[in-house]
Amino acid sequence: xxxxITIVAILTLIAVPVFARKGNKITIAGSTTVLPIAQACAETxxxxxxxxxxxxxxxxSSVGIASIIAGTVDIGDASRHIKSKExxxxxxxxxxxxxxxxxxxxxxxxxxSENSISQLTLIQAKDIFTGKIQNWKDVGGSNMPxxxxxxxxxxxxxxxxxxxxxxxxxxTDGSLMLASNNAVATTVGQTPGGIGYxxxxxxxxEVKPLIIDGIMPTxxxxxxxxxxIARTLHMYTNGNPKGLVKEFIDFVLSSEGQRxxxxxxFINVD
Amino acid sequence: xxxxxxxxxxxxxxxASLFTILFLFGIIASIFLEGLPLFNFVKIKDFIxxxxxxxxxxxxxxxxxxxxxxxxxxxxxxxxxxxxxGLGSAIYISEIASPRGREILKPIIELLAGIPSVVYGLFGMxxxxxxxxxxxxxxxxxxxxxxxxxxxxxxxxxxxxxxxDALSTVPKNLREASFALGANKWxxxxxxxxxxxxxxxxxxxxxxxxxxxxxxxxxxMVAGGAAQIPSNIFQPVRPMPATIAAExxxxxxxxxxxxxxxxxxxxxxxxxxxxxLITEFFINRKxxx
Numbered sequence: 001x002x003x004x005i006t007i008v009a010i011l012t013l014i015a016v017p018v019f020a021r022k023g024n025k026i027t028i029a030g031s032t033t034v035l036p037i038a039q040a041c042a043e044t045x046x047x048x049x050x051x052x053x054x055x056x057x058x059x060x061s062s063v064g065i066a067s068i069i070a071g072t073v074d075i076g077d078a079s080r081h082i083k084s085k086e087x088x089x090x091x092x093x094x095x096x097x098x099x100x101x102x103x104x105x106x107x108x109x110x111x112x113s114e115n116s117i118s119q120l121t122l123i124q125a126k127d128i129f130t131g132k133i134q135n136w137k138d139v140g141g142s143n144m145p146x147x148x149x150x151x152x153x154x155x156x157x158x159x160x161x162x163x164x165x166x167x168x169x170x171x172t173d174g175s176l177m178l179a180s181n182n183a184v185a186t187t188v189g190q191t192p193g194g195i196g197y198x199x200x201x202x203x204x205x206e207v208k209p210l211i212i213d214g215i216m217p218t219x220x221x222x223x224x225x226x227x228x229i230a231r232t233l234h235m236y237t238n239g240n241p242k243g244l245v246k247e248f249i250d251f252v253l254s255s256e257g258q259r260x261x262x263x264x265x266f267i268n269v270d
Numbered sequence: 271x272x273x274x275x276x277x278x279x280x281x282x283x284x285x286a287s288l289f290t291i292l293f294l295f296g297i298i299a300s301i302f303l304e305g306l307p308l309f310n311f312v313k314i315k316d317f318i319x320x321x322x323x324x325x326x327x328x329x330x331x332x333x334x335x336x337x338x339x340x341x342x343x344x345x346x347x348x349x350x351x352x353x354x355x356g357l358g359s360a361i362y363i364s365e366i367a368s369p370r371g372r373e374i375l376k377p378i379i380e381l382l383a384g385i386p387s388v389v390y391g392l393f394g395m396x397x398x399x400x401x402x403x404x405x406x407x408x409x410x411x412x413x414x415x416x417x418x419x420x421x422x423x424x425x426x427x428x429x430x431x432x433x434x435d436a437l438s439t440v441p442k443n444l445r446e447a448s449f450a451l452g453a454n455k456w457x458x459x460x461x462x463x464x465x466x467x468x469x470x471x472x473x474x475x476x477x478x479x480x481x482x483x484x485x486x487x488x489x490x491m492v493a494g495g496a497a498q499i500p501s502n503i504f505q506p507v508r509p510m511p512a513t514i515a516a517e518x519x520x521x522x523x524x525x526x527x528x529x530x531x532x533x534x535x536x537x538x539x540x541x542x543x544x545x546x547l548i549t550e551f552f553i554n555r556k557x558x559x
Binding site: 145153193194 | 327403496520
């Protein structure tokens with residue numbers, strides 16, 4: 001009798017994952033910027049639907065789009081739009097990439113809250129970060145050396161900043177390179193001459209977001225695309241999402257999913 | 271039966287030591303396997319001697335000289351701070367303190383070694399760095415000096431406890447001979463005891479070097495992370511372990527950047543390997559004396 005129970009128990013243990021996987025599995029890969037959103041949404045979704053199994057991997061935007069083209073994943077995350085070359089490739093493979101915008105990502109340029117500067121132009125910001133302007137007095141502030149504080153060049157935040165502000169110029173070699181949004185916020189808050197940039201969700205009292213080209217970074221100006229240092233985050237699917245994938249994307253876009261988006265430091269889609 | 275037990279015990283310990291060696295060679299093999307493909311893209315000479323580190327730029331630069339120099343600066347700075355503190359406390363504990371004072375002091379210094387490095391890092395970032403800005407009037411507190419101080423404090427227990435071991439193994443008759451010749455306690459310590467334990471002290475410094483050069487969390491948080499050769503100790507640097515830790519999570523597996531991070535790991539491994547070899551050399555020399 002005990003033997004039979006053991007055998008049944010073992011068979012159930014083997015059978016459950018095998019059957020649960022069948023048809024109830026979503027695979028996601030791609031952008032490390034979208035990764036925290038995908039991961040947190042997947043966890044909540046799996047809590048709500050214990051029979052669904054979602055596996056989320058990083059790899060970068062290019063990997064996300066390449067995986068959708070190759071058909072190896074259900075959802076490919078990307079923090080940029082698909083390139084025309086990739087689109088042709090996809091069409092040749094019989095794949096029709098469909099872009100689902102799941103979040104807005106806005107980057108605020110911040111200074112110490114005691115700094116008298118409250119606005120810069122995009123050009124001035126570029127000159128500061130590339131080391132051309134090295135003192136606050138050159139942009140109308142007090143005579144104080146500028147301490148440039150950047151994110152590590154592999155981070156998604158740097159990627160946006162690079163494409164919108166630096167336009168692929170190099171950050172000055174003397175700039176501090178910190179590993180997280182929080183580290184940048186803390187350091188700018190402690191450094192009177194500091195300037196840095198962080199996702200809008202990471203603002204703290206010790207720092208002041210700058211008005212860029214006359215526009216204050218807020219949820220509204222980022223959603224309306226007036227503010228220049230912003231982008232949308234995407235989950236690509238093959239064609240209009242269907243079935244389980246559609247249910248998951250709908251969840252990400254629901255008020256619950258968008259609350260998770262905000263929790264991760266991004267801005268919801270309106 | 272006893273013989274069987276003995277053999278079993280022998281083979282268990284033999285297998286354990288075999289596994290240690292296996293793990294070591296596995297790790298060495300994997301860093302070389304992942305690191306060497308880099309040199310299909312970059313010449314070894316350019317990798318080691320170029321100062322520009324722009325791994326994600328288009329086109330990328332993979333020069334790590336500024337990272338190597340950053341590592342050496344903070345490590346040497348740490349040793350300059352840790353040697354007098356560590357050796358001083360070792361001399362006090364071993365030669366001067368009463369047995370009771372020794373019982374209290376020794377565990378306190380060893381407690382320093384038990385603090386997790388992330389706690390040191392937090393301390394440096396939130397307390398030491400703002401203090402540096404105020405005290406020295408410098409633009410940023412995340413720099414070589416701050417990182418050296420924190421690393422130095424972390425290395426003190428290594429230098430202190432190993433040096434103390436070395437000092438206490440100096441034979442009593444050497445001290446007595448010194449006193450008999452009319453030397454006082456101070457002269458005995460400086461001219462007899464310390465020179466007699468020179469190799470032990472040197473090996474403690476080399477072990478401290480190995481600890482400091484590989485330390486990651488503290489320098490990631492406190493050294494500032496600027497890939498430049500600093501012109502003074504109040505400038506930020508980007509030591510090698512911090513570079514690997516900050517960039518590995520975000521890089522595409524199999525890309526030149528990925529291999530370059532393993533390339534840094536090879537350089538770091540060779541440096542620590544060398545420091546261990548030197549330590550062994552000092553210890554062996556002491557034995558043969």
